[in-house]
Amino acid sequence: MLFVNIFKLPCEKMVSAPCVFLCNLQELFRYSNMTHWLKIGLVLGIAVSSCVPASEFTELTGNSNTLKRERDELMAENEKLTVENREMLARMDAVELQQKNLMEDSIRLHNEIETLKGEVAQLERKYKDLESTHESLLRGNARETRRLLNELQGTQEDLAGKEQMLKELERNINDQRNDVNQLKAELEARNARLMELEELLFQKDAILDDLKRKVSDALLGFEGEGLTVTRKNGKVYVSLEEKLLFKTGSTTVDPNGIRALKQLSAVLARNPDINIMIEGHTDDVPFRKGSSIKDNWDLSVLRATSIVRILLEESNIDPLRITVAGRGEYLPVDPADTPEARRKNRRTEIILSPNLDELYRILDLQ
Numbered sequence: 001m002l003f004v005n006i007f008k009l010p011c012e013k014m015v016s017a018p019c020v021f022l023c024n025l026q027e028l029f030r031y032s033n034m035t036h037w038l039k040i041g042l043v044l045g046i047a048v049s050s051c052v053p054a055s056e057f058t059e060l061t062g063n064s065n066t067l068k069r070e071r072d073e074l075m076a077e078n079e080k081l082t083v084e085n086r087e088m089l090a091r092m093d094a095v096e097l098q099q100k101n102l103m104e105d106s107i108r109l110h111n112e113i114e115t116l117k118g119e120v121a122q123l124e125r126k127y128k129d130l131e132s133t134h135e136s137l138l139r140g141n142a143r144e145t146r147r148l149l150n151e152l153q154g155t156q157e158d159l160a161g162k163e164q165m166l167k168e169l170e171r172n173i174n175d176q177r178n179d180v181n182q183l184k185a186e187l188e189a190r191n192a193r194l195m196e197l198e199e200l201l202f203q204k205d206a207i208l209d210d211l212k213r214k215v216s217d218a219l220l221g222f223e224g225e226g227l228t229v230t231r232k233n234g235k236v237y238v239s240l241e242e243k244l245l246f247k248t249g250s251t252t253v254d255p256n257g258i259r260a261l262k263q264l265s266a267v268l269a270r271n272p273d274i275n276i277m278i279e280g281h282t283d284d285v286p287f288r289k290g291s292s293i294k295d296n297w298d299l300s301v302l303r304a305t306s307i308v309r310i311l312l313e314e315s316n317i318d319p320l321r322i323t324v325a326g327r328g329e330y331l332p333v334d335p336a337d338t339p340e341a342r343r344k345n346r347r348t349e350i351i352l353s354p355n356l357d358e359l360y361r362i363l364d365l366q
Contacts, residue, residue: 061217069212073231074205102176109169116166123159207354212236218263235353242346251302265315276322277351280304283342284329301326
């Protein structure tokens with residue numbers, strides 16, 4: 001079952017805090033090598049001393065990670081299209097083999113025509129000889145004359161048949177030449193479409209790589225806090241665990257989750273050709289009777305709509321780009337019956353995909 005809602009709310013100006021580079025530095029030292037973070041601290045100190053505004057920093061860091069995400073997801077798509085490319089090349093080889101056979105048939109027919117022309121010339125000479133003999137024997141007996149006339153008539157009929165065969169062979173050669181030209185035109189058209197398809201796939205890979213890098217940069221401070229950015233099936237998946245967004249059983253987004261969503265919305269607003277799917281997921285623990293939330297279907301949809309309201313609240317994202325869905329407990333990432341598995345399954349996924357209308361148009365022409 002799939003629930004879809006689209007919301008459109010008024011935009012407000014976003015508020016950014018200066019010098020956000022040092023916000024989580026102390027926390028990062030707890031989980032990383034000290035020497036490595038001393039280097040990062042030195043870089044951050046230089047960055048802070050240069051007084052770079054937070055908005056510029058967010059945008060610059062946003063431009064660093066998205067390409068890494070998009071590259072991985074397009075590899076699978078690229079392999080599929082490589083198979084299609086090989087199939088297309090195989091069909092092209094078959095067309096070229098057919099063209100070669102037609103050329104060989106054309107040469108054979110040409111040789112046959114030349115042979116027939118020689119036979120026609122020989123028959124014409126024979127006809128003339130018979131005609132001369134006939135004239136010399138006109139004064140001979142009637143029986144010999146009739147024999148010669150019958151032989152002359154047979155020669156004429158044979159000659160007419162050979163001429164008809166010659167005309168038919170010439171027509172066949174012309175038809176085969178037309179077929180060869182048509183096959184050449186089709187082959188050139190297929191090559192052009194194949195090149196266009198490869199260019200579109202390259203552009204799609206670049207778009208997904210850039211998008212993944214930007215999203216990863218924008219949400220860098222939240223990685224390790226229940227947020228992951230991955231790329232698969234030609235899309236970018238931003239997965240946010242329940243602990244980052246909601247309290248247990250709640251549909252109200254926590255302040256830390258709101259901050260992460262606002263940073264993500266800024267990236268999405270700058271990429272208007274990206275479609276957005278927001279999916280709510282729950283574990284399989286049922287709700288108590290009498291609760292204001294009926295079941296896990298209800299909870300997953302309400303959480304997804306809470307997130308879309310925040311994304312639209314302080315950005316110029318077109319609501320037509322957004323699809324909201326609740327998947328309930330029926331699409332778990334871990335089917336095990338353990339607390340850890342249920343924790344993983346309580347999540348919200350924001351699925352980003354480029355507009356592929358032009359790519360599908362090219363595929364339909366193949």
